[in-house]
Amino acid sequence: MSVGRAAFITLHACPLAAPGQGKSGGMNVYVRQLAAALGDMEMKIDIFTREHADVANRIETIGPNVRVIHLKAGEPDAHLEDLYALLPEFLAQLNVFREEEGLEYDVVHSHYWLSGWVGSRLAEAMAVPHVVTFHTLSLIKMQSRAGEVEQSERPVVEAEVMASADRIIAFSPHEKDAMSRLYNADAGKVSLVPCGVDLSVFRPLDQKAVRDRLGLNGEKILLYVGRVEPLKGLDLLVETADQMDSEGGVRLMVVGADVNGDREIDRVKQLAKERDLEDQIEFVGQVDHNELPLYYNAADVCVVPSYYESFGLVALESMACGTPVVATRVGGLSTIIQHGRTGYLKPWRCPDAFANSVEMIIANDGLQQSLGAAARKRAEGMGWDNVAAMMLEEYDMLTGQHASDDNKY
Numbered sequence: 539m540s541v542g543r544a545a546f547i548t549l550h551a552c553p554l555a556a557p558g559q560g561k562s563g564g565m566n567v568y569v570r571q572l573a574a575a576l577g578d579m580e581m582k583i584d585i586f587t588r589e590h591a592d593v594a595n596r597i598e599t600i601g602p603n604v605r606v607i608h609l610k611a612g613e614p615d616a617h618l619e620d621l622y623a624l625l626p627e628f629l630a631q632l633n634v635f636r637e638e639e640g641l642e643y644d645v646v647h648s649h650y651w652l653s654g655w656v657g658s659r660l661a662e663a664m665a666v667p668h669v670v671t672f673h674t675l676s677l678i679k680m681q682s683r684a685g686e687v688e689q690s691e692r693p694v695v696e697a698e699v700m701a702s703a704d705r706i707i708a709f710s711p712h713e714k715d716a717m718s719r720l721y722n723a724d725a726g727k728v729s730l731v732p733c734g735v736d737l738s739v740f741r742p743l744d745q746k747a748v749r750d751r752l753g754l755n756g757e758k759i760l761l762y763v764g765r766v767e768p769l770k771g772l773d774l775l776v777e778t779a780d781q782m783d784s785e786g787g788v789r790l791m792v793v794g795a796d797v798n799g800d801r802e803i804d805r806v807k808q809l810a811k812e813r814d815l816e817d818q819i820e821f822v823g824q825v826d827h828n829e830l831p832l833y834y835n836a837a838d839v840c841v842v843p844s845y846y847e848s849f850g851l852v853a854l855e856s857m858a859c860g861t862p863v864v865a866t867r868v869g870g871l872s873t874i875i876q877h878g879r880t881g882y883l884k885p886w887r888c889p890d891a892f893a894n895s896v897e898m899i900i901a902n903d904g905l906q907q908s909l910g911a912a913a914r915k916r917a918e919g920m921g922w923d924n925v926a927a928m929m930l931e932e933y934d935m936l937t938g939q940h941a942s943d944d945n946k947y
Contacts, residue, residue, distance in 0.1 A: 541933040543582040545643040545660065546573060547653035549628055550621055552587040554598060554606055564764075564851035565673045567827065568733055569649055570600065575734070575926030577603035584641070586632055588621070590614050607635060621652055622691050629656045633663070645669060645933045651676070651692055654699035667704040667936035672696065674848050675713070677720045682846035682868065683769055697721045704936050707731050707929075709849040710870035729932055732873065733849040734925035735917055739828060740858035742914060743835040752836055757789040758900045761837035761861075763830065763852045764844075766796040766821075771866070772806045774843035774887050780813040781893035788900075790819040793833050834859035838900045843887065847871050854920060857881070857913035862906060864895045874920075880913035 546569060553570035573583040582603045589596075589608040598606045611628035612620065635641075647669040648657030654670045661668035675696060676688035700706055700723040708714040708728050717723035749755075760779065764770050772792065779790055796803045803821055810816045825833065834840060840856035842865035847853075849870040853863045857874070863881035865871045877883045882895040899906050 541581060541644045541930065541937050543584070543641075543643050544576070544933065545646045545657075546583055546585040547632075547646065547648040547657045547660070548585060548587050548650070549611075549625075549653045549656060550588060550618055550650060552590055552593075552606065552608070553585055554600070555590070564733070564849065565649060567851060568671075568673070571734060571736060571922045572926060572929065573604045574601045575922040576930065577601050578923075579926060579930060581930065584643075586635075588612075588624075588628060609635065619689055622655075622689065622695075625652060625655050629659055632656065632660060644937050647671070647933075648699070649673060651696045651699065654703070655695050658699055658702050661704075662702075667933075668702070669705045669707060669932065669936070670699055670703045671707040671709075672848070674846070675716060675720070678713075678716050678848075678869070679769065679846055686769060686845075693721075697723075700724075700727075703727065705729055705932055707932070709733055710873040712869055712872070713848055731928045731932065732870075732920060732925060733851055733854065734920050734922040735851070735854045735858045737858055737918060737921045740831050740834065740855045740917070742860035742910070743831060745835055748832050748835045752832060754789070754836055757787040759837045759839075760788060760790050760896060761793065761833055761840045761856070762791070762843075763793045763833065763840065763855070764842075765794050766792065766802045766806070767798060768802060769845050771843035771845050771887065772802070773809055774866075774889060774892065775841050776806060776809050776813060776815060776819065777889035778841065778843075778892040778896060779815055779818065781889045782897055788818060790815075791822055791833065791837070792819065793822045793825050793830070795824045830855065831859050834861050837861050838906060839864055839896050841892070841896065842866065842871060843892070844868060844871075845887070850874055853881075854917055858917035860910035860914045862899055862909035862913055864892060864899070874916075876912070876916060880909060880916050 548569045551566050553566050555566055576583055585606045589610045591614045593608045596608050609631040612624040645667050646657045646661040648654040649671050650673050657668055676692040680686045700721050706728045708730055714728045718725045762775055779788055782788055810819045834856045840861050840863045842853050847869040853874050856863050857880055863875055867883040867885045875881045875883055884891045
């Protein structure tokens with residue numbers, strides 16, 4: 539049995555939202571790109587998300603066989619912490635839409651714990667398999683950085699969804715192990731399917747031409763891309779720059795918006811001022827997804843100093859552009875980055891260690907080029923068509939199994 543139609547549940551993260559805006563990030567890109575790749579394989583995908591402030595149309599077709607359906611649940615500008623209480627309303631609206639359209643799905647694929655609550659109930663009602671990708675897990679986040687707090691319902695729901703799901707998708711062996719160790723998940727239900735990258739968008743470009751376009755001079759560029767929040771560890775990037783002694787000067791470029799309304803940016807700016815680096819750090823703000831390759835290509839090194847990354851899409855995007863990465867050895871980053879070949883992984887968040895690796899790259903053009911070439915080659919095996927083929931295989935196995943089970947009765 540081949541899967542014909544899937545319902546994607548991504549309640550809090552509309553795939554039409556620009557990455558870097560609010561809580562929008564790698565998950566939005568993942569859902570949209572995976573759906574598009576499956577759509578190209580003739581699968582029909584309906585992505586259900588919550589209505590938000592700038593919705594133009596309730597139903598938006600975003601590619602062959604793929605559409606986004608916005609459902610009203612609470613106020614459009616409700617905070618993430620308020621969404622748990624709105625889950626029953628969202629599920630009710632989804633069922634109304636499904637009945638009005640006469641829709642049946644072969645599989646339900648939920649993204650994040652909130653969506654998992656909805657997806658488990660939807661799949662049960664339709665008697666179809668439920669697949670869940672968590673993207674991040676609360677217990678890992680809270681272990682990764684002191685001071686990380688998650689709402690009390692989250693770990694409980696995560697465990698419940700893991701127990702009831704037919705298949706759990708993990709991005710890395712580290713995440714799979716954590717599911718078993720922290721949540722007592724059945725390892726036999728966990729499949730490894732990595733994230734992917736759009737190789738036609740994220741590709742090597744002429745660095746000089748890109749720098750001219752962005753108005754950059756001859757300084758060495760250290761790039762950070764992503765939401766600006768404490769878990770992303772931007773303070774380490776500043777401390778790293780403070781340890782460096784580059785003759786031509788180093789510029790830190792931070793691409794991404796502050797989810798806390800400038801509180802984290804203000805904290806990082808203050809740290810840069812204390813280190814006398816305020817003139818060397820530039821907060822670019824949110825950048826259109828299709829413009830990101832310009833920044834990756836302009837950079838000498840992309841730094842990913844996170845306390846935790848379930849996958850690390852930024853690292854993969856940088857590598858696809860041929861730019862080496864220096865990152866913390868956390869979560870899924872060690873699955874993407876090949877230490878010493880496509881970049882460097884640092885086992886602890888030490889500015890000296892980061893600075894040594896960054897300086898080694900920017901001081902040696904030959905090393906930078908060889909790392910960059912290997913990084914691109916590594917990324918070429920992780921295009922969305924490959925990822926979608928792996929996911930479709932998971933769907934097909936589950937629907938075939940369900941069909942066999944149904945035939946027993």
